[in-house]
Amino acid sequence: MDLEGHAPASLACGARRIVAAADLDEKIRLSHATARAWFARTLSVRRRTGAAAMPDQPGRPERPVLLPPRDMPKRAAGGRQGKIALIHSLAHIELNAVDLTWDLVGRFADRQMPRSFFDDWVRVGLEEAKHFSLLRQRLIELDSHYGALPAHHGLWEAAESTGDDLAARLAVIPLVLEARGLDITPPMIEKTLAAGDRETAAILEIIYRDEKRHVAFGAKWFRFICDRDRQDPEKRFQDLVRRHFKGGLKPPFNDRARAEAGLTPGFYRPLARLIG
Numbered sequence: 279m280d281l282e283g284h285a286p287a288s289l290a291c292g293a294r295r296i297v298a299a300a301d302l303d304e305k306i307r308l309s310h311a312t313a314r315a316w317f318a319r320t321l322s323v324r325r326r327t328g329a330a331a332m333p334d335q336p337g338r339p340e341r342p343v344l345l346p347p348r349d350m351p352k353r354a355a356g357g358r359q360g361k362i363a364l365i366h367s368l369a370h371i372e373l374n375a376v377d378l379t380w381d382l383v384g385r386f387a388d389r390q391m392p393r394s395f396f397d398d399w400v401r402v403g404l405e406e407a408k409h410f411s412l413l414r415q416r417l418i419e420l421d422s423h424y425g426a427l428p429a430h431h432g433l434w435e436a437a438e439s440t441g442d443d444l445a446a447r448l449a450v451i452p453l454v455l456e457a458r459g460l461d462i463t464p465p466m467i468e469k470t471l472a473a474g475d476r477e478t479a480a481i482l483e484i485i486y487r488d489e490k491r492h493v494a495f496g497a498k499w500f501r502f503i504c505d506r507d508r509q510d511p512e513k514r515f516q517d518l519v520r521r522h523f524k525g526g527l528k529p530p531f532n533d534r535a536r537a538e539a540g541l542t543p544g545f546y547r548p549l550a551r552l553i554g
């Protein structure tokens with residue numbers, strides 16, 4: 279329970295406060311407090327009638343400056359500046375993951391889903407907060423900080439286009455975007471180690487391990503919803519991704535890690551963008 283007397287009235291209400299928080303220390307603190315209260319079984323799921331709705335946009339501090347992806351400066355390729363730029367962009371992605379996860383919890387709190395559905399996503403929300411904190415701390419160790427560089431604005435689009443469809447939200451966030459993380463993280467860890475940066479590589483290892491579980495939760499609950507609606511999960515996934523995600527999926531895929539998470543090739547292969 280939140281020691282400062284700010285315990286939320288419900289899980290949905292806690293999630294709304296987290297997404298709305300512009301102060302990032304507060305966002306992290308509230309993530310911990312809400313998860314603690316939820317797992318102590320002191321919160322109901324739903325908000326009371328008349329309680330505030332989820333914010334359209336997450337709360338953000340003044341820095342980093344947010345730019346459209348096309349206006350982002352080219353990232354320095356190597357050296358200390360390149361390292362900082364990479365960690366900064368990963369921290370930004372993790373911060374968005376914090377908000378995307380709590381948005382899922384709050385926005386879909388009124389759906390008929392088992393309690394274990396919320397257990398899983400509260401755990402994910404907490405892990406995304408940990409990922410952001412680890413990367414933010416690493417920037418400080420490198421004499422920089424989150425906010426020192428511009429970051430791109432655009433990660434919230436996926437939330438907007440899937441705001442009223444839980445199956446679409448699961449298809450696009452865990453099963454497309456987080457699954458993409460499984461493809462690109464192992465080579466990133468290798469490069470980081472080759473550059474002699476063991477500290478950052480250790481953080482990426484933690485993220486990789488946790489993200490496998492996030493994809494697995496996505497696959498589990500996507501199948502659950504399809505079962506309940508008597509729909510074929512692979513076909514529904516492909517329809518939803520075509521409708522809500524622009525550009526097709528980019529190979530190469532980490533088939534093994536994806537399959538371990540329950541995301542078998544029949545889901546994503548037909549959506550692979552042709553390259554060449």
Ligand SMILES: [Fe+2]
Binds near residue numbers: 372485
């Ligand atoms: Fe993460």
Ligand SMILES: [Fe+2]
Binds near residue numbers: 402406488
């Ligand atoms: Fe994640």
